[in-house]
Amino acid sequence: MYIAPSVLAADFANLHNEMKRVGTADYIHLDVMDGHFVPNISFGFPVIKGIRKSTEVPFDVHLMISHPLQYLDNCKDAGADVVSFHVECDDDANEVIDRMIELGLKPAVAVKPGTDIESIFPFIEKYGEKLYMVLVMTVEPGFGGQKFMPDMMNKVKALKAKYPELLVEVDGGVNEETIDTCREAGVDICVAGTAVFGAEDPADAIAKLR
Numbered sequence: 001m002y003i004a005p006s007v008l009a010a011d012f013a014n015l016h017n018e019m020k021r022v023g024t025a026d027y028i029h030l031d032v033m034d035g036h037f038v039p040n041i042s043f044g045f046p047v048i049k050g051i052r053k054s055t056e057v058p059f060d061v062h063l064m065i066s067h068p069l070q071y072l073d074n075c076k077d078a079g080a081d082v083v084s085f086h087v088e089c090d091d092d093a094n095e096v097i098d099r100m101i102e103l104g105l106k107p108a109v110a111v112k113p114g115t116d117i118e119s120i121f122p123f124i125e126k127y128g129e130k131l132y133m134v135l136v137m138t139v140e141p142g143f144g145g146q147k148f149m150p151d152m153m154n155k156v157k158a159l160k161a162k163y164p165e166l167l168v169e170v171d172g173g174v175n176e177e178t179i180d181t182c183r184e185a186g187v188d189i190c191v192a193g194t195a196v197f198g199a200e201d202p203a204d205a206i207a208k209l210r
C-alpha cells in the first residue's frame with residue numbers, strides 16, 4: 001500500500017519541518033481548494049512551490065476547484081507530479097486531461113461520494129495508460145478529519161474488476177482502523193491527513209499504515 005500524507009493536517013507554521021517528518025511517504029498529498037467547488041479555502045501554488053524545495057517525495061496535488069484548466073501551468077511550475085481534478089468541475093474533462101499530458105503532468109480523475117463511478121469509465125477507456133490514476137473520495141471534499149465512508153469501496157471494487165491495472169487512490173478518513181477495508185477492496189494509494197500528521201511520530205504512522 002502506498003501512503004500519501006495530506007498536508008492539510010500539517011502544521012502550517014512549520015511546513016519545511018513537516019516535510020522532513022514525512023520523508024518516507026510515497027507521495028505528498030496537497031489539497032488545493034477555491035472556496036467555490038468546496039466550502040473551504042486551503043492554500044495555493046506559491047505554497048506548493050515553496051515546500052517543493054523541502055522534500056524529494058513526489059507531489060500528488062488534489063484540485064478541489066471549479067476551473068482547473070486555467071491553473072495547470074501554475075501546477076506544473078509549482079513542481080506537481082500527479083494532479084487530480086474533479087469530474088464534477090466546470091471545465092471539460094477531456095481538455096483538462098489533454099493539457100496535463102501536454103505539460104508532462106500525471107493526470108488523475110477524482111470523484112465525489114455522490115458521483116457514479118461509471119461517469120469516469122469513458123476517460124479511462126479513452127486515455128488508457130495516459131491516465132495515471134483515479135481518486136475515489138471517501139468523505140465529502142473540503143475538510144480533513146471526517147469519517148470514512150465504507151460504501152465507497154463498491155466504487156473501488158467496480159474499478160478494479162473492470163480495470164485491474166488502474167491505480168486507485170482513496171482520500172478521507174483513512175486510518176489504522178479503516179485501511180484494511182481499503183486494502184481488501186483493492187486500493188493502491190491511501191491519502192491520510194490526521195492519521196499521519198496527527199501522530200506523534202509520522203514516520204511510524206506511515207510504516208504502520210503501509
Ligand code: DX5
Pocket residue numbers: 006007008009029031062139140141142143144145146171172173174191192193194195
Ligand atoms: C478532504 C481532503 C483530504 C483530507 C484528508 O477534502 O481532500 O485530502 O486532507 O484528511 P483526513 O485523512 O484527516 O480525513
Ligand code: ZN
Pocket residue numbers: 006029030031062171191
Ligand atoms: Zn485530498
